[in-house]
Amino acid sequence: MMEPRFSRRGFLVGAGGATALGAGGVAFDGAHAPAAAQEGGLPDYAAWKDADALIIHSRNTMETKRGAVGSGGLTASDRLFIRNNLPSPDASITADPDAWEIAIEGVARPGTMTLGQLKRLGVTSEASVLQCSGNGRGFFTHGASGSQWLTGAAGCVIWTGVPVAAIVEAMGGPAEGATLMTSTGGETLPDGVDPASIMVERSVPIAAHAHAMIAFEMNGAPLPLTHGGPARVVIPGYYGVNNVKYVKRLAFGTQESGAKIQTSGYRVRPVGEGGAASQPSMWDMTVKSWVTHPLTDPGSGRVQIHGVAFAGPERASGVAVSLDGGQSWEQARFYGPDLGRFAWRSFVMEADLAPGVYAVASRATAEGGSVQPEDFPPNERGYGHNGWRAHAVELTVA
Amino acid sequence: DLAEGRRLFVEGTEPACAICHSLADAGAEGEIGPSLDELRPDAARVARAVRGGVGVMPAFQETLSEDQIAAIAAYVARAAGGG
Numbered sequence: 387m388m389e390p391r392f393s394r395r396g397f398l399v400g401a402g403g404a405t406a407l408g409a410g411g412v413a414f415d416g417a418h419a420p421a422a423a424q425e426g427g428l429p430d431y432a433a434w435k436d437a438d439a440l441i442i443h444s445r446n447t448m449e450t451k452r453g454a455v456g457s458g459g460l461t462a463s464d465r466l467f468i469r470n471n472l473p474s475p476d477a478s479i480t481a482d483p484d485a486w487e488i489a490i491e492g493v494a495r496p497g498t499m500t501l502g503q504l505k506r507l508g509v510t511s512e513a514s515v516l517q518c519s520g521n522g523r524g525f526f527t528h529g530a531s532g533s534q535w536l537t538g539a540a541g542c543v544i545w546t547g548v549p550v551a552a553i554v555e556a557m558g559g560p561a562e563g564a565t566l567m568t569s570t571g572g573e574t575l576p577d578g579v580d581p582a583s584i585m586v587e588r589s590v591p592i593a594a595h596a597h598a599m600i601a602f603e604m605n606g607a608p609l610p611l612t613h614g615g616p617a618r619v620v621i622p623g624y625y626g627v628n629n630v631k632y633v634k635r636l637a638f639g640t641q642e643s644g645a646k647i648q649t650s651g652y653r654v655r656p657v658g659e660g661g662a663a664s665q666p667s668m669w670d671m672t673v674k675s676w677v678t679h680p681l682t683d684p685g686s687g688r689v690q691i692h693g694v695a696f697a698g699p700e701r702a703s704g705v706a707v708s709l710d711g712g713q714s715w716e717q718a719r720f721y722g723p724d725l726g727r728f729a730w731r732s733f734v735m736e737a738d739l740a741p742g743v744y745a746v747a748s749r750a751t752a753e754g755g756s757v758q759p760e761d762f763p764p765n766e767r768g769y770g771h772n773g774w775r776a777h778a779v780e781l782t783v784a
Numbered sequence: 785d786l787a788e789g790r791r792l793f794v795e796g797t798e799p800a801c802a803i804c805h806s807l808a809d810a811g812a813e814g815e816i817g818p819s820l821d822e823l824r825p826d827a828a829r830v831a832r833a834v835r836g837g838v839g840v841m842p843a844f845q846e847t848l849s850e851d852q853i854a855a856i857a858a859y860v861a862r863a864a865g866g867g
Contacts, residue, residue, distance in 0.1 A: 444818035444819070444822060444823055445818060445819065445822070446818065447818075471839045471840045472816055472840060473815050473816060529828065529829070529832065530832070531825075531829050531832040531833040531836070531838050532833075532838045532839065576803055576804070576814070576815075576816060578799060578800070578803055579799040579803055579804075580798075580799065583799060583842045584799070584804065584816060584840045584841070584842065585840075586840060627839075646837070646840070646842045646843075647839070647840050650837065650842075650843055651837060651839065651840065660835075660836055660843055660845055660846075661836065661837065661843060766836055767836070767838075
């Protein structure tokens with residue numbers, strides 16, 4: 387019955403059969419997903435996904451395999467991760483996207499608008515990293531419950547939508563003194579449950595609405611039900627939970643949502659402590675990178691080491707790669723288009739590898755100067771892990 | 785004990801576990817959270833999730849005693865996987 391627990395010992399220590407490093411995408415690719423979920427294949431609402439590119443943790447949670455995120459900068463929709471907090475509504479809601487209604491409150495002239503009406507107010511598009519708060523949870527060793535994501539609960543996609551700023555302006559501006567924007571999801575809740583206990587409703591600082599949008603397209607196609615279609619909130623630079631799917635209400639005000647997912651959920655706190663409104667909320671993402679290729683023995687000689695780097699609301703300004711577990715670093719090179727500060731950048735470092743064992747790590751730097759840390763302190767829910775040591779990959783070159 | 789764990793699972797919590805989770809042994813067909821027959825969590829993982837919450841799953845540490853949490857955890861770990 388025990389879910390396999392991989393121990394993460396000091397990275398240099400020879401680990402016998404197990405990968406000494408916390409990472410080594412190879413060792414975890416699909417291997418540790420609960421067998422029943424993996425055999426069960428893809429649920430209907432995600433049947434269009436490429437199952438071979440995914441680790442299926444459960445019906446609502448699937449991550450992109452480390453080596454399947456691609457090297458072109460954008461994540462293909464059919465391999466982007468899925469993290470649904472609630473089962474998605476019926477697919478019929480995407481039959482006529484423009485009929486979808488969203489209530490706008492906490493503005494001078496509040497009202498309910500259809501997506502079709504909102505589209506008249508403006509359009510924008512932005513490439514951004516979508517990342518679950520729990521991405522990297524599997525690298526912690528204190529046994530946080532929830533999906534044991536490694537690197538795959540993250541992707542970089544292009545969103546198209548109506549700028550929230552244009553909506554607010556068209557409705558006379560936010561209420562006086564409003565400090566927060568709250569988004570409410572349109573999932574249907576079962577009877578016998580206090581809605582506040584399980585509904586998806588999230589508040590973020592009002593400043594975030596400057597880049598936020600009501601997205602109706604992803605990677606140039608209508609936003610699929612799987613990812614919040616017909617319309618979801620997208621707040622570039624913010625963790626996934628804030629990008630509320632099937633959004634049916636947007637409100638500006640001074641009170642944070644009373645939903646549990648805000649008051650005690652997605653709060654960063656020491657191991658063993660319960661969630662509370664006094665603790666930091668999972669809002670903007672931090673500087674982070676990881677190597678995506680090679681993950682298995684590339685054979686000796688000239689090798690291109692690829693990966694991705696980003697810094698939440700900031701632009702990633704650079705990334706260094708180490709082949710010896712952090713003893714020495716060399717600057718890697720960004721390649722491919724720069725899709726803006728919210729997107730991740732692909733990086734490459736060429737290396738000439740003689741036979742041997744290498745501990746390949748990457749360490750990103752943000753424009754503002756912050757650097758990806760070596761380790762990230764364990765916290766109760768296993769959020770926000772961006773430590774480069776745990777994300778390192780062990781390569782044995784024959 | 786397991787009978788108490790099952791009773792709590794089916795009707796002893798607010799909201800009841802059975803509303804959100806499916807677990808054949810308890811006759812529960814909740815669709816909100818993962819199927820426990822599929823997830824097959826061990827007792828420690830269940831206790832942690834019940835105590836502190838996971839995603840939209842609420843935390844029950846204020847409303848359930850440690851013994852009650854242990855009873856639910858033992859029951860679910862034993863019953864899951866049987867579906």
